[in-house]
Amino acid sequence: MKVLLADADPQRVQLLETQLRDAGATRVVRPHAGESLLDAVARARPDVVIVDMARPDRDALDGIRHVTRAAPRPVVMFVDRDDPAFMEAAIEAGVSSYNVVGAALPDVKPIVAAAVALFRRHHRLALELRRAEASLRERQVVDRAKALLMRQRRLSEPEAYRWLQRRAMDSGRRLAEVAAELVGPEEQGERDGR
Numbered sequence: 001m002k003v004l005l006a007d008a009d010p011q012r013v014q015l016l017e018t019q020l021r022d023a024g025a026t027r028v029v030r031p032h033a034g035e036s037l038l039d040a041v042a043r044a045r046p047d048v049v050i051v052d053m054a055r056p057d058r059d060a061l062d063g064i065r066h067v068t069r070a071a072p073r074p075v076v077m078f079v080d081r082d083d084p085a086f087m088e089a090a091i092e093a094g095v096s097s098y099n100v101v102g103a104a105l106p107d108v109k110p111i112v113a114a115a116v117a118l119f120r121r122h123h124r125l126a127l128e129l130r131r132a133e134a135s136l137r138e139r140q141v142v143d144r145a146k147a148l149l150m151r152q153r154r155l156s157e158p159e160a161y162r163w164l165q166r167r168a169m170d171s172g173r174r175l176a177e178v179a180a181e182l183v184g185p186e187e188q189g190e191r192d193g194r
Contacts (some may be wrong), residue, residue, distance in 0.1 A: 003029045003112075004044050007052035007078075011172060015105050016050065023109035037063035041071050051095075052078040061093040068094025074119035076112055078105075096122070112148055138176035145179035 003025045007013050017028045025066055041049060044071035049067065053060060079086070082100045090098050097115035099106065121180045142164065149160035164182075168175045 001025050001048060002029065002044065004029050004031070004040055004049045005048065005194055006031050006040065008085045009052065012052060012105065016052070016108060019105070019108045023112065037065040037181035038070060041067050041073070046073065048074045048076065048116060050076045050078070064090070064095060065093040072123060074115045076115045141176055141183060143181040145182045148183055
């Protein structure tokens with residue numbers, strides 16, 4: 001496992017690097033001086049990102065937000081004080097594990113493992129949601145196409161569906177593509193006020 005460690009405190013970095021290597025990290029990399037978090041992630045392509053903020057900074061959350069949009073991966077954050085509003089903002093930005101630590105750094109192995117598991121679960125659920133939304137949109141287009149065929153050609157609902165199926169098979173395309181092509185001119189007419 002490759003870990004990107006973004007922390008400005010050299011002593012804490014040494015402790016974290018030691019713990020990460022003991023936990024099985026194959027490589028621990030750091031952002032270059034002046035390098036944005038997004039650029040560091042693009043360069044290093046880590047499996048996990050660890051961000052340590054001595055003072056929670058809402059502007060720094062923008063970097064995490066950009067990373068989670070462009071290159072989603074587990075993000076573990078350590079902060080030195082409890083701030084429930086900042087915690088909510090961090091999780092909304094894409095932080096998988098938000099940890100308030102004091103002077104002593106906790107064992108990072110279970111924290112990283114939990115962050116990876118939570119990230120994978122969230123990522124899987126997000127993919128399933130996108131698939132379900134796409135399927136629903138396709139179903140709505142097919143339903144509009146059937147309604148259009150029923151109205152224009154005076155077909156029953158099963159006949160309209162079979163018409164769409166035959167057209168899809170004959171053209172080697174998906175049913176939703178044929179339906180979208182059919183309702184496209186109709187929707188354009190509605191937008192133009194026809």
